[in-house]
Amino acid sequence: EAGVTQFPSHSVIEKGQTVTLRCDPISGHDNLYWYRRVMGKEIKFLLHFVKESKQDESGMPNNRFLAERTGGTYSTLKVQPAELEDSGVYFCASSQGLAAYNEQFFGPGTRLTVL
């Protein structure tokens, strides 16, 4: 069974540009999460989808970030325009079922560098 995949693995952009990150969850997982880790700090929750619906986007930093999950399969996270402080590793995770304690399966992350 394929795990969670993310694309690209690395992205280097200039301040003011736009970047779109993609996450493909494990097939059949209704729950999809985005997280961000700024170097050396905690892994910070950004948002949670159930199928195509945003259940909790309380962690989204500001309106420069837009997450979508059309059709309840893969998800994209767009940053527009990117700022220096957006640099970090963006993780996606997915889980099955309705229990919050179910294991989340993580992707390898996308390392975003904003210059």
Place this chain on the structure above:
Amino acid sequence: AQSVSQHNHHVILSEAASLELGCNYSYGGTVNLFWYVQYPGQHLQLLLKYFSGDPLVKGIKGFEAEFIKSKFSFNLRKPSVQWSDTAEYFCAVNTGGFKTIFGAGTRLFVKA
């Protein structure tokens, strides 16, 4: 706001030494608690979790953790570490919803 505190950012041990990584959280209600691990070059993966029942939980690779509600703690332990335990360890909590709060991680280096 809920938070998770991991006391040590870096730990260096020799093989066969015992390990205890501290984790404290700030939330007074019911919690689900997790330890995740990221081995070099690999994805984050679940080591163990607590959501109810016996507060001493056992995970993969000989790890265990004890939930002490009165201390808001969920420390990770292993009696004898191996070189292959070199990794970064994250404590995490969720409080009923799906939002999971992670600590800053502890990098463990085990000397062969």
